[in-house]
Amino acid sequence: MPKLLSAVILAAGQGTRMKSTLPKVLHPVAGQSMLSHVVAVARLVGADPVVPVIGHGAERVREVLSDERLCFALQAEQLGTGHALQCAEASLEGFSGDLLLLCGDVPLLREVTLRQLLNHHRETEAAITILTAQMDDPTGYGRIIRGPAGVERIVEEKDASPEERRVNEINTGIYLFKAPEVFAFLCQLDNLNVQGEYYLTDVVAAARWSGERVEALLVEQAEEAMGINDRVQLARAGVVMQQRINEAHQRAGVTLVDPATIYIAPEVTIGTDTLIHPGVHLRGQTVVGSGCELEPGVVITDCHIGDQVHIKPGSVLAESKIGNSCAIGPMAHLRPGTVLAGHNKIGNFVETKKAEIGEKSQASHLTYIGDAVLGKNVNLGCGTITCNYDGVNKYQTIIEDDVFVGSDTQFVAPVTIGRGSLIGAGSTITKDVPADALALTRVEQKIIPGWAERNRSKQKQKKNQ
Numbered sequence: 113m114p115k116l117l118s119a120v121i122l123a124a125g126q127g128t129r130m131k132s133t134l135p136k137v138l139h140p141v142a143g144q145s146m147l148s149h150v151v152a153v154a155r156l157v158g159a160d161p162v163v164p165v166i167g168h169g170a171e172r173v174r175e176v177l178s179d180e181r182l183c184f185a186l187q188a189e190q191l192g193t194g195h196a197l198q199c200a201e202a203s204l205e206g207f208s209g210d211l212l213l214l215c216g217d218v219p220l221l222r223e224v225t226l227r228q229l230l231n232h233h234r235e236t237e238a239a240i241t242i243l244t245a246q247m248d249d250p251t252g253y254g255r256i257i258r259g260p261a262g263v264e265r266i267v268e269e270k271d272a273s274p275e276e277r278r279v280n281e282i283n284t285g286i287y288l289f290k291a292p293e294v295f296a297f298l299c300q301l302d303n304l305n306v307q308g309e310y311y312l313t314d315v316v317a318a319a320r321w322s323g324e325r326v327e328a329l330l331v332e333q334a335e336e337a338m339g340i341n342d343r344v345q346l347a348r349a350g351v352v353m354q355q356r357i358n359e360a361h362q363r364a365g366v367t368l369v370d371p372a373t374i375y376i377a378p379e380v381t382i383g384t385d386t387l388i389h390p391g392v393h394l395r396g397q398t399v400v401g402s403g404c405e406l407e408p409g410v411v412i413t414d415c416h417i418g419d420q421v422h423i424k425p426g427s428v429l430a431e432s433k434i435g436n437s438c439a440i441g442p443m444a445h446l447r448p449g450t451v452l453a454g455h456n457k458i459g460n461f462v463e464t465k466k467a468e469i470g471e472k473s474q475a476s477h478l479t480y481i482g483d484a485v486l487g488k489n490v491n492l493g494c495g496t497i498t499c500n501y502d503g504v505n506k507y508q509t510i511i512e513d514d515v516f517v518g519s520d521t522q523f524v525a526p527v528t529i530g531r532g533s534l535i536g537a538g539s540t541i542t543k544d545v546p547a548d549a550l551a552l553t554r555v556e557q558k559i560i561p562g563w564a565e566r567n568r569s570k571q572k573q574k575k576n577q
Contacts, residue, residue, distance in 0.1 A: 212226065447465035479497065
């Protein structure tokens with residue numbers, strides 16, 4: 113089947129106003145780079161191939177987007193937008209269809225808008241269709257001058273007449289072209305201007321001169337076409353993107369107590385009837401089930417959360433899998449590799465890492481469980497820790513089903529605790545414990561009657577001397 117749509121993304125600029133060593137298009141909006149958002153929307157409308165034209169920080173851009181199956185083109189010297197599209201020509205050799213030109217620093221474009229643009233382009237059989245926006249203050253933007261046969265020209269503000277400057281429809285820099293015809297128009301461009309650059313706006317004039325139809329579609333929400341040039345605009349874009357994400361979850365049946373303070377990454381999924389309190393951050397590829405409650409200050413990254421899970425304030429979870437009906441926190445820290453089978457309680461100031469914890473097992477407070485496998489119905493008393501690291505290697509602790517562990521116990525790994533056994537409080541366990549045994553390592557308690565009173569008298573005498 114022939115490919116009908118390709119996309120070229122202009123992403124070569126340095127972005128000096130960002131005042132950053134990070135290439136501008138890699139700055140994040142709602143948890144993903146600007147360029148990633150643009151690539152995603154291009155793919156949603158079926159663009160293939162997708163060709164980012166990169167320049168400043170090219171290797172870093174390639175590295176960050178290495179998993180995106182992109183065909184990068186290099187603009188080694190930035191000679192304008194027209195030159196940037198020319199740099200992509202070799203990547204589109206043999207392509208015939210519609211070419212969508214996007215900007216890597218315009219991350220707010222929606223799929224519905226690009227589909228409208230594509231439909232208008234095809235219905236009017238235009239050679240070029242420009243996405244435009246209306247602005248109350250169009251100062252600094254190129255104006256769209258329309259006529260009976262479509263767009264007559266794009267006039268830059270410095271070249272506009274007083275009447276043309278009153279036009280508030282502006283060029284967003286987003287285009288649809290017929291390919292490969294657009295590359296023929298590019299060959300007609302010159303750089304006889306103050307900047308010495310080749311401009312895509314001149315392609316419009318070339319197409320009109322050749323008798324081709326140039327169309328424009330007005331975007332419904334001007335904010336979609338907002339370009340990001342500094343960190344103030346970056347923050348504004350983040351607010352818009354986050355509002356979209358949050359509203360989508362609300363409409364899908366998720367309750368957000370204060371949406372303005374809740375941060376949800378674009379790829380997060382959340383089940384119905386989940387309640388999310390202020391200050392929650394859901395990052396990466398996190399999945400949250402139905403009927404959960406996430407209390408204030410919870411931060412979750414790349415986790416899979418089951419149904420009916422209650423995560424209490426201040427808890428931090430990363431790369432963990434949480435079964436149904438678990439209660440976590442407050443102030444718990446679940447590090448990568450934690451797996452809770454379900455109906456578990458992980459209480460305040462409990463930390464886990466590479467820990468597989470069986471159904472209904474619990475650690476209620478002040479406990480560290482690292483490199484461990486726990487069976488079902490295990491109870492870890494306050495202050496229990498697995499001593500898993502000897503300074504060189506890490507070792508595993510295995511605690512089988514129905515074990516009760518008293519408070520302030522240390523398991524010096526590698527060690528296995530048999531099913532149904534009981535570990536006395538204050539023990540340091542260095543050897544395997546058989547099933548149904550009692551293990552304790554206490555020194556026999558010694559009582560010296562009257563010692564405290566005699567000691568107080570002795571101290572008092574010293575003080576009075």
